[in-house]
Amino acid sequence: MNILFVADPLDSFKTYKDSTFTMMREAAARGWNLLACQPQDLHWQRGGQVSARMRQVRLTGRSGKGVTDWFEDTGSDVRALASVDAVVMRKDPPFDSEYFYATHLLERAEVEGARVFNSPRALRDHPEKLAILEFPEFIAPTLVTRSEADIRAFHAEQRDIILKPLDGMGGMGIFRVRDDGLNLGAIIETLNRDGAQTVMVQRYLPEIVDGDKRVLVIDGEPVPFSLARIPQGGEVRGNLAAGGKGVARPLTERDREIAAAIGPKLAERGLLLIGLDIIGTHLTEINVTSPTCFREIHDQAGFDVAARFISALEGRLGR
Missing domain, CATH: 3.40.50.20 (Rossmann fold)
Structure with missing residues (x-):
């Protein structure tokens, strides 16, 4: 084979x-x-x-x-x-x-x-930032726009926001703007390039200090442990690529609720493996291209994610 x-x-x-x-x-x-x-x-x-x-x-x-x-x-x-x-x-x-x-x-x-x-x-149909729009019941207040005026209005309403490009990875290009609005104009210019690029804006979730959890879902079933990626050194980003510390933790009841609502639906569309990013009780992204954290979960929690994945793949093949 x-x-x-x-x-x-x-x-x-x-x-x-x-x-x-x-x-x-x-x-x-x-x-x-x-x-x-x-x-x-x-x-x-x-x-x-x-x-x-x-x-x-x-x-x-x-x-x-x-x-x-x-x-x-x-x-x-x-x-x-x-x-x-x-x-x-x-x-x-x-x-x-x-x-x-x-x-x-x-x-x-x-x-x-x-x-x-x-x-x-399915990879094309589920862009990792925008795929969450199908599940508004699980996400924080979110705006997707090219409009500077819309972003400013969203900030005026939410007061503390995160802005990020739709094509970023590993925490690249993520900015936080607090109540004082410091540098909001410069950040908008950087990200949306005078209206040429679409930006995602979300309410800042203070639970990020406890980690941005990666919940892996294989063929519709969640791995029983997440990897909480905890920001370090005053960073707002928990991504491992941005210096976050990864800590394996058992799934919470809310994690399982989100995974149960999304996992089987996306598995039916051909997404054998997805990674749900969850901060506190809110879904922030759905990773479909090459979800990671297998090794960290295995090393820390003892759960063999790769074995689960290959078994699921073999099951799809009828082996």
Whole structure:
């Protein structure tokens, strides 16, 4: 059985915390043959199928901080995606034009018989910032707009707000503006570029000091532990990429309520794996491209997220 990971360059993986690596390790332990490529390796030509030059990967058993020899190439060849048993799309954001084009090639591969997780169409239909708009009962006061006047009116009403770009990742481009409105004009100019770009604005949630929880949901079922990403050093952002500290915690009743309402619905649309971001009792984002935190939850709480994921994938394949 062959499993293809469409991902970032393998040389860039930090195996001590990389969720895609834990997926690969679990799949290999179950006897899967590992293949890897990047989105730019995908191609299609009339008369043929969506194909890619795929690297055959063998894990060395080494991992951890500073480890670079965690894999070996055992060859490469061009194959149709429909010829492998499963394709796992794990390219990190940003969800830019090239990512968008890759989903179309992957969707064409599905027509040709490939099994792709997460569904390429579902990836396009659920942008990570905007997907929460389908579930207003769980979110804080939120505004999506290009209008500077609308943003100023929202600030006047809420008094303490968070502004962020729709295409950001890892906490990039997130600003807090308090009651005094200091630098609001400059921040609006930076983010919406004189009305050229849409901005999301949300009421500031003071519960962020206790962590921005990542709740992983696999095939509609929540992992029983979240990873609370706690801001450090006066930061407003809890993202691990922004220096947040990750602490595994059992799900709260509210976490489970949100996951139960959203998880099965999105699983039916082809989203085998999603990551719900929850601050306090409010949903803030739905991550669908390459949700992380597998390793931290496993290391701290002992729950093997990768095993749950590969079991769910095998279940979808009828194995």
